[in-house]
Amino acid sequence: MSAKLATMGRPAVRTLSDLARIAGVSAGTVSRALAGNSLVNTETRERIVALAREHGFRPNQMASSLRRQKTDVIGIAIPLGHDQRQQISDTFFMTLLGHLADALTERGYDLRLRRVIPERDADWLDRFIGSGMIDGILVIGQSDQFDRIEAVADGYLPMVVWGNYSEGQRHCVVGSDNRLGGRLAAERLIAGGARHIYFLGDTSAVEFAARYAGAAEAAERMGVAITPLMSHLSSDRLEAEVAANLDRDFVTGDAIFAATDSIAMACLARLKANGIVVPDQMPVLGFDDLPLASQTSPPLTTIRQDIRAGAFAMVDLLVRRLAGEVTESVVMPPRLIVRGTA
Amino acid sequence: MSAKLATMGRPAVRTLSDLARIAGVSAGTVSRALAGNSLVNTETRERIVALAREHGFRPNQMASSLRRQKTDVIGIAIPLGHDQRQQISDTFFMTLLGHLADALTERGYDLRLRRVIPERDADWLDRFIGSGMIDGILVIGQSDQFDRIEAVADGYLPMVVWGNYSEGQRHCVVGSDNRLGGRLAAERLIAGGARHIYFLGDTSAVEFAARYAGAAEAAERMGVAITPLMSHLSSDRLEAEVAANLDRDFVTGDAIFAATDSIAMACLARLKANGIVVPDQMPVLGFDDLPLASQTSPPLTTIRQDIRAGAFAMVDLLVRRLAGEVTESVVMPPRLIVRGTA
């Protein structure tokens, strides 16, 4: 009977008052009892809790949130500005999201996920923040929205962003030192004999721009040419672009630095299809060190970002900001992982 | 000035009444104006909308939801029962989640994501449903929670589950015909000469159990041996388990059917490390056809599930159920994709 009631979509006892009536007390008392609140008679509390279980009563979180002005929900925004057709299903973002979910769940927060396309909704960030639905926000990737994020940073403390740190910026960001990563990549390729590096990625996204900048700096210093070639992240476009860029006739470069592992893997596949041997004829170097990077053939040489550590850092900073603390950005050092492709 | 206000965390104008006072009308009128509601004087409406923009006013969604008894949020529950340490970051789930996010966003819904560990919270499903925070729920994977899901199915219409369909079940599920997929896999391996198939996966999850059952059925019919070997999905355990299972001394099987592509890729890596040539010495066949499956070396032969179509089907069914329709389950036919590993 009770089990049956407990499994109904709309049990008869839906509100505090319902339960209060049954228990012969006031709604206030029920509220306190269910909250484990200090000064309720132990006996009454137990009785109320038992009744609540028996009738499958669940307090309405909406009402509770409204009253307490606290939702226990963290918003996750994924701006898809620099690549409209990029799906949320991008592997790196998804991996980061997974770890964020783990970290937030551990702290008792739910996630409210929103994919935003800034071109269609210029007001996306203010809207999300001001909606009253979330206690704080994590932004995954700056995309091309750096200025908009900067604009709200001063007025809204509980926001942490995954992305690139620029000297003097005001929003709290967690991310790798992309410039350094780019430099490490270029140096590795150049040490292997490269004289003309292709950079495959979309430099209108700040993170990728920084990776390119770091590589370009190293290349220039060492008298090596470097050419950026546009590569989006959406898998449908990616394959065509990589193909267009790498088909034999066009190849004048002698090494590839891919802005992400996904792009690098697409290169590997295309080069193999074209009969070009990696790394002998064409070294390839990625960025991210996704779990699958070690399982390509040859296994991918890449620049590692510690995604899990990054996710936990974001949540840690956010929690401190929720408590009123003004936190600094965290820039994580990337690491060259040498495997078989460069 | 207005721009400045619009970017503040707490603008001075926070409630309908605030705005109403400024506009010299009642809160009700403001509410109607902002909702684009029919019968407001066009002129007043435009004036109110302008004021709202100017002051960066955002209606509180919590209050609106409470009042309307509608949240425009869909809950996504990911039960991690059969493998507690499996992170939400499992590639297949993440891909599915990405597509769900795309499909739900298109329909104007936000996602509320919750990772649940049934052992720690037996009440997870009722709690989520009864919380008043969500209009409907999508459950990603039945894990070992089949019975619990069945228990609520009759009392709560707007629920759609990704998973395996069993004859006569009551909850609405979308998923592949896992049994058929298993059969296709086994038949392919047997056609290639296999006499003893290893199945790598965790058969306590119904979907994987069905894959195994399909394969076992085919194997038995054709007089071939089949052995299930436990493989979890969390990457830390996976590699150790695959290693333990595949290291040379233990190998008596002559073909591998992996319950997922992730497991298959781990096998590929381990076999290569052990100097075993795929597919000549050991064919390997996966399940899912993740984007990366075509980029392993050799490219992975696998059973394809159309994840994107599945996600859109789930959302479509959910929307219909939200409208009161009782929908049937959708079982999608898997397809053998022959590449280089089997």
Next chain:
DNA sequence: ATGAAAGCGCTAACAA
């Protein structure tokens, strides 16, 4: 230790 009552910010039925 408990009850009564106010109100979180919004929407919608009813009046005007």
Next chain:
DNA sequence: TTGTTAGCGCTTTCAT
């Protein structure tokens, strides 16, 4: 066309 009013279900003073 607009204003008034009564809640949505909960939490939290303030009384008792």
